[in-house]
Amino acid sequence: MTDAPERPRADLRRTAERYRSTPAEGIETRHAFSFSGHYDPKNTHFGALLACNEELLAPGAGFEEHKHRDTEILTWVLEGALAHRDSRGHSGVVRPGMIQHLSAGSGVTHTERNLGGATGPVRFVQMWLQPDELDATPGYGLRRVEPADGGLTLLASGMERDAGTDALRLRRRDAALWLATAGPWQPLPQLPAAPWRYAHLTAGSLGYRTIPGPKGGGRSMEPGDSVRITGEAFADPAAGGTGAELLLWEMHSPVSYG
Structure with a gap:
């Protein structure tokens, strides 16, 4: 296990700061971390999280067959419907209010497309996590x-503590993905503590203090904004006038090399 970060920090990243790419007609992707032609050696991961992409697929558009290996891929749809099919015989349609998990293991190819016949786009957030069990x-x-x-x-x-729950099972023993929600002007529920936490706002608005106490500066988030949190930073989060929906990664160790 790697030691925790040295000091608390809440590093806010606006959605407009993401790397933008258009890999094929009808596809727009905004990357939170270095990805493909966008490479920054100081921005390759956070904790065990390797990617957090905002995806927009127009009607009829999608990602053609491509391969993944040793990656935990989580997909949360915001609008529309996403059709998944892979080389292991799995298929599914992901809609708002559903969570999809593809554990690539020893290798799998798949396609991801806007559901056939759709007249509007599909928007979704896709996150890649490093597993601690390889070649599975x-x-x-x-x-x-x-x-x-x-x-x-x-x-x-x-995590062992969550065995037996309805949560999808990840191949990383010290990480979990949460959905946190609050009504208009209400505080978010008590969030799980961890050395590394990654928060991505999917709907509504949110305010928080950078660290606990009067010295913590006030910040606000809009949909698509994210915060990379170490230690006890990200204090007193509360929803704005339309409520808030937040995806939160709880991670107890960072990416491991070798």
Whole structure:
């Protein structure tokens, strides 16, 4: 296990700061980290998270067959419907309120397309996590999310404490993905603590303090904004006038090399 970061920090990244690419007709991607032709050696990952992409696929558009290996891929749809099909015989349609997990393991190819016949775009957030079990048999999971009382819902986890829950099972023993929600002007529920946390706002607006106490500066988030959180930073988060929906990664170790 790697030691925790030295000091608390809440590093806000606006959606407009993401790297933008158009890999094929009808596809627009905004990358939070170095990806393909966008390379910054200081921005390759955060914690165990390797990618957090905002994707927009026009009607009829999609990603043709491509391969992944040793990556945990989580997909959360914001609008429309995403059709998935892979070389292991898994297929599914991901809609708002559902979470999809593709565990690439020893290798899998798949396609991702805007559902056939759709007249509007599909928008989704896709996140890639490094597993701690390599060369495993590829796996697939898709579930509809039933929001938990209190506004904090576990979507996926590899942690032993979460075995037996409805959460999709990750191949990383010290990471979990949560959905946090709050009504207009309400505080977010108590968020899980971890040395590395990554927060991505998917809907509404949110305000927070950079660190606890009067010395913490106030910040605000709009949809697509993210915060890379170390230690006890990201204090007193509260929703704005339209409420808030936040995806939150809880990670207890960073990317491991070698």
